[in-house]
Amino acid sequence: MTRIVNVSRRSMLKGAGGFGALVLGARIVGRPMINAAVAATSVGTGAFEPNVFVSLDTDGSVAIVCHRSEMGQGVRTGLPQIVADEMEADWSRVSVWQAPGDPSRYKYKDNQNTDGSRSIRHHFTIMREMGAQARDLLERAAARQWGVDRGDVYARDHRVHHTGSGRSLGFGELAQAAAELEPAGGDGAPRLKDPSEWKYIGRDLPIVDLYDMTTGGATYGADVRLPGMKIAVVARCPVYRGRAKTFDATEALEVPGVEQVIEIPPLGDRPAEFRPLGGVAVIGANTWSVMQGRGKLKIDWEPGPNESHDTDTYESQLIESARAGGHVIRERGEPDGAFAGAAKVHEADYYVPYFIHTPMEPPVAVVDATRTPVRIWAATQAPNETRQYVAEALGIDQADVACNVTLLGGAFGRKSKPDFAAEAAILSKRVGAPVRMQWTREDEIQQGYYHACCAQNLKAAVDDSGKVTAWRQSAAYPSLMTLWEPERNVGSSLENGLGLVDMPYNAVPNIRIENGEARAHLRIGWYRSVNNIQHAFAMNCFVNELAETTGRDHVELLLELIGEPTNLDLTADGVEDYFNYGDPIADWPIMTGRLSNVLRVAADKSGWGKSLPRGHGLGIACHRSFHSYVATAVHVAVQDDGNFSIPQVDVAVDCGRYVNPDRVRSQMEGATVYGNTVARHGRITTKQGAVEQSNFHDYPISRISDAPLDVRVHIVEDYTDHRPCGVGEPGVPPFAPALANALYQASGKRIRRLPIDTAELART
Amino acid sequence: MIELKVNGVRRAYYGDPNMPLLWYLRDEIGLAGTKYGCGVGLCGACIVHVGDSARQSCLTTVADAAGQEVTTIEGLHPDGNHPVQRAWRQHDVPQCGFCQTGQIMQAAALLAENPNPSDEEIVEGMSGAVCRCGTYQRILAAVKTAAEEV
Secondary structure (H helix, E strand, C coil): CCCCCCHHHCHHHCCCCCCCCCCHHHCCCCCCECCCCCCCCCCCCCCEEEECCEEECCCCCEEEEECCCCCCCCHHHHHHHHHHHHHCCCHHHEEEEECCCCHHHHCCCCCCCCCCCCHHHHHHHHHHHHHHHHHHHHHHHHHHHHCCCHHHEEEECCEEEECCCCCEEEHHHHHHHHHCCCCCCHHHCCCCCCHHHCCCCCCCCCCCCHHHHCCCCCCEHHHCCCCCCEEEEEECCCECCCEEEEEECHHHHHCCCEEEEEEECCCCCCCCCCCCCCEEEEEECCHHHHHHHHHCCEEEEECHHHCCCCHHHHHHHHHHHHHHCCEEEEEECCHHHHHHCCCEEEEEEEEECEECCCCCCCCEEEEECCCCCEEEEECCCCHHHHHHHHHHHHCCCHHHEEEEECECCCCCCHHHCCHHHHHHHHHHHHHCCCEEEECCHHHHHHCCCEECCEEEEEEEEECCCCCEEEEEEEEECCCHHHHCCCCCCCCCHHHHCCCCCCCCCCCCCEEEEEECCCCCCCCECCCCCCCHHHHHHHHHHHHHHHHHHHCCCHHHHHHHHHCCCCECCHHHHCCCCCCHHHCCCCCCCCEHHHHHHHHHHHHHHHCCCCCCCCCEEEEEEEEEECCEEEEEEEEEEECCCCCEEEEEEEEEEECCCCCCHHHHHHHHHHHHHHHHHHHHCCCECEECCEECCCCCCCCCCCCCCCCCCCEEEEECCCCCCCCCCCCCCCCCCCHHHHHHHHHHHHHCCCCCECCCCHHHHCCC | CEEEEECCEEEEECCCCCCEHHHHHHHHCCCCCCCCCCCCCCCCCCEEEECCEEEECCCCECHHHCCCEEECHHHCCCCCCCHHHHHHHHCCCCCCCCCHHHHHHHHHHHHHHCCCCCHHHHHHHHCCCCCCCCCHHHHHHHHHHHHHHC
16 A cells, blocks of 8 residues: 555645645646646645645645546546545546656655556556545534544545435545645555446546547647747757767848757767757747758758668668577477477568658747756656756756646657757746747658667468477567667667567467567657567567468467466466566466457457358458557458458457547557558668658558558457556557458469558558 | 738737747737647647638747638637537547647538538548547547537
8 A cells, every 4th residue: 555645734745846835826726737827836825735645625626646647548638537526525626736746745656757658557556546535634624523433424526425414525525634644555545436326447438638629628738938039940860879070150140030059969879868959049038940040051961870770671671680689588399399290381581671650740848048947848758857958958957857748749759858948948047038949840750769660580380280389489679678778789688578578379379479679760759559569560460471381260269279268377378578568467467368368359340251242351460568458450441453341340359457448549540540651651761871851741651541440449348447457559469460451362463561562451 | 911810819929920820829919729749730739710611739820810810729629619519528538638729620621611511521630630649430429429510
């Protein structure tokens, strides 16, 4: 049990967090607590603050803090929904406040870095405890006021009732009395509700920002305006780790509205981490002027050590490296012997290219470094890492940096890397005014943190009866750990833990999983679902190949390979450092039965086995990631010219206990479209070290005209008494292989490389 | 000097006539509901109405809008209850929400021109507006709901 303090008893904490109590003016029930005009801070003004997440006023209004970043997953609704339920608060009287970065208040089991699909699964119990504690104090306050037994009072719907007399008091009326009580701990800790008593958990609630998002009132990073604020854009070297040798700003400075041109020092030899790349900044009064000014800079770039990076040759190198392997990360049985004695060996290479995030809102941050504390307003997934890198850039203590979190216009991993906020801080300090650092779409695509391209070699041994007796899978990819260890040339347990080393075909008696070597020539960074994308793609497509090779039904073969329901024990295969998404394997085991279960549901819902018209195909794939189990079935209709449509998709998801089913469905719908971009559009290439794509014309993302528009999400209820699992990411990985398998059935063309080239699907 | 009307308010502008309407709205008069997503007319996050038609405000200069009525998301309906906005809420369309103001402006213009669009016409009409969260199936449903009311 988390130790929870009654904050209202500790008045010295009021207004803490580095901002002072500036929130009163914006405290209107039903309005989101993101306001550009004032520094948003944590709750600290209510009469009763049982803990840092809950504030109750004497008028009965409740504010609940959301300490994780909203980027479309619905966290500003989901987390407060849990608190309100346990508190017995009336949701219509709850407003949600966005927490600033503040580990002293908001670090419990987890930090505030919103990635890894962790928000619900790491905070479900804590949020319940926060709500229950508030309820308990209110109940005890009422019992004391009435002089009745604690056991005879209960909270319901924003009031506390006495069973004997029928008396009741509103939450607001009890706020001051509750503020005087000590929270119960240990054995006396408040009871959590039985799931049968829940009224919000497990129910659809509309997202709290819905009205603002549909009226233009929602505040994103670029919407923050401060008095005297300047706008900046930066010209960065097209090649990673390059630098400006010389530059001429004469013409840029002639553009009306451009005020200054300032150099940001290059990265040099330091690890990239989340540091600015360096470059030449143009600063002025408005965005249009500085964009024009940047276009008029004359810069002589020194491209540096990555000038020779060319994806055409790099791809071939990765394929060779994957074949060679060499770094064994899991081994079971005697794969060499099994391959030597096989009736048939089937082998294939798979390749997935670099991707870039393309959130609709490019990275943006506003920083005022002219005063202490330095204040940041950023569309950031990671407010404390944002404080850290801003502090480093300014050479000051992190305690002197405060970070407010705006809404994020999409993020997908990009916005947990706050280089853009550090740029803003450097420039704000230099110009002596608040600065909005605006990344353009071109910057976002060309200067990003790229999803690792990856080659994989898969090999299976099959015996006379068609049984798979050995499985070899080897992946070569540049590691995202090179952000910290630039010389690293092999994958990490984190990345290998994303669906590779935990390959779920447990019935295969001989297994070898390996890494080949690769060096990084771009900044590599996590992207929604991360390496799961390529691992799920390769293994699910390869099983489809094996089904054909052995003359088996794909689903039947998959179920056979997954085997009997069990908790997969990777240590038995020599894996000592399995990542498991940062969580104990005892709490979130790899349950192969849950994978088979979602597979059966998706097959059933999609009408697996039904006869299809010519040119149609039904494909399926399943994958565990972020502890959730997802199977996706894709129905395609391919035209003679190779173009295709996707009339229906069925997604079966087992995410354990869930909070807001509508947001689970919306995440699966969105992940399917995200997967559609991965499968059909995404590809970053480089020539002479520089990224070749620049905007949505050459880096297209899925539009309504090519997106699946009939995605049927089936939330599997069999394991809802298990811990919550991730929802934001697990829907992505199965889509591309399910689509590729469907296209194979429809067209007879194997897809082993993304993005899918429709020309190759044309009937010849 | 350029005169135009934005959400019914008469405005005079003395700056660079080639400034895109997007940046005029956002930086000069503080209407932040119109979003920057690509700057080259490929994403639709910046869609506004100029007169009755949907325009990408990143490709429309202030000079292009001279003498015209510009409507942004903030001016679509006095209470934010245009049938399209209500339908968006009924279907819980937004995820991150960033592109949705452009989507709504596009949909409102589409329905004003064609009150009974087929699914194919909705898809075609909405195909210039990108949503990275992938809310398209709800957008389609919401436009159909709104069409029943328009």
